Amino acid sequence: MATADLELTDAAPDFERSAALAGDIAALRGRFPETRALYREVCGLLFFRYGITPTANKLYQLVRKGSMGTPAEVLQAFWQELRGRTRVTIDHPDLPEALKDIAAGAVQTIWQAANEAATGELATLRAEARAAASAAEAERDAAHAETARAREAAAALVAQLDTARQAIEAGETALAAERQAHAATQARLEAGRAELEAARRQLAELRTQFSTELERARDQVVIAQERAEASERRALRELDAERTARQQSERLVEALRGELAAARAEARDAAVAQAEARARLETQVAALTEQLTTRLAAADAAARKAADDLATVQAALAAAQRRAERAEAEAALARQLLAELRLAPRERGEGGSVERRRRKAGGPAPSAGDTSSDTPSEPPAKVQGASAPRPEEGGDSSDSSYNEHDDSKD
Incomplete structure (x- = not known):
């Protein structure tokens, strides 16, 4: 019993066995719906397949069906049935009962010893299996780790390969660039060599030209030296002439200095005379300025007087224009009156001729009303007796009379 409890304690943490046990119990639930039969099958499953000693609490925890007394009763019946199966019975008619009991006890002891040995071997095998499983799991984990390391190494190798x-x-790109650069350098080297050969040829030509020019320069130096000597002699002669001219110029300078002193004295005298003349001129200018100021004042007064006279004349002219306008208006009125006076006798003559024609025809004489209506009103006696003057005479006389009247008014 203690060995079975130890095995149960050792097997409890095993997750795989717990999962398998739960699966088997679930299968038994479908096959045995009756509670006691289910508990009995679970007891056999635990004891015979998994090597776990069943208890009432363990059975109830696994099945959880019925009351707490049901798993205890089923467990007691299971143990009684198991004892009956494990009891050895020797049926031999010749053997006495005591010998039968001893033989049965010996067989039972052998069976128990064999069972315990088998249980120990089973535990050993289970431990070995567990150790092998653990080792296999360790190997599997190691293989997984090795595989991961191999994959990492492969990835690193792939990365290194890519790199x-x-x-x-x-x-290769750099090599191609270097090859191109080498080709360009080789081309530049060939070009440099060609340029070097050309430079050598030019140097030889320049040396030849330099030798020729050096000879020419030497000849020119000789000629220049001769010219310099001639120039030196000429310069010496010119220096002698310059000394003579300098002496003459110094004497001339002394003479000019005397003349300059005399000219300065004359200039001072002229300046004094000029200052006196300027003073006289300033006095004359002041007098002329006063005279001009006086004349300008008189001219301003005359201009103001002329402006006043002009204003007076303009006022008189305006008055004369007004009088002329009034005279023209009166002359127009007189002409109108004269025209009316001239038309009155003509109308009276026309009325008399009409009356005479009526009398000759024998018609009635016109009535007083007709006469008064047809004949215009007679003018005053003075106007009727006066003869009508000519337009030229009447106009002139009227204008002169009106002008005299206006003059008398003024």
Whole structure:
């Protein structure tokens, strides 16, 4: 019993066995719906398949069906049935009962010893299996780790390979660039060599030209030296002439200094005379300025007087224009009156001729009303007796009379 409890304690943490046990119990629930039969099958499952000693609490925890007394009763019946099966019975008619009991006890002891040995071997095998499983799991974990490391190493190798490929490509690119640069350098080297040969040829030509020009320069130096000597002699002669001219110029300077002193004295005298003349001129200018100021004042007064006279004349002219306008108006009125006076006798003559024609025809004489209506009113006696003057005479006389009247008014 203690060994079974130890095995149960050791097997409890095993997750795989717990999962398998739960699966088997679930299968038994479907096969045995009756509670006691289910508890009995679970007891056999625990004891025979998993090697776990069943207890009432363990059974109830696994099945959880019925009351707490049901698993205890089923467990007691299970143990009684198991004892009956494990009891050895020797049925031999010749053997006495005591010998039968001893033989049965011996067989039972052998069975128990064999059972315990088998249980120990089973525990050993289970431990070995667990150790092998643990070792296999460790190997599996190690294999997984090794695989992961191998994958990481492969990834690192792939990365290194990519890096190497990139480096190779970069190296090839750099090599191609170097080859191009080498070709360009080689071309430049050939061009430099050609330029060097050309420079050598030019140097040889320049040396030849330099030798020729050096000879010419030497000849020119000789000629220049001769010319310099001649120039030196000429310069010495010119220096002698210059000394003579300098002496003459110094004497001339002394003479000019005397003349300059005399000219300065004359200039001082002229300046004094000029100052006196300027003073006289300033006095004359002041007098002339006063005279001009006086004349300008008189001219301003005359201009103001002329302006006053002009204003007076303009006022008189305006009055004369007004009088002329009034005279023209009166002359127009007189002309109108004269025209009316001239028309009155003509109308009277026309009325008399009409009356005479009526009398000759024998018609009635016109009545007083007709006469008064047809004949215009007679003018005053003075006007009727006066003869009508000519337009020229009447106009002139009227204008002169009106002008005299206006003059008398003024």
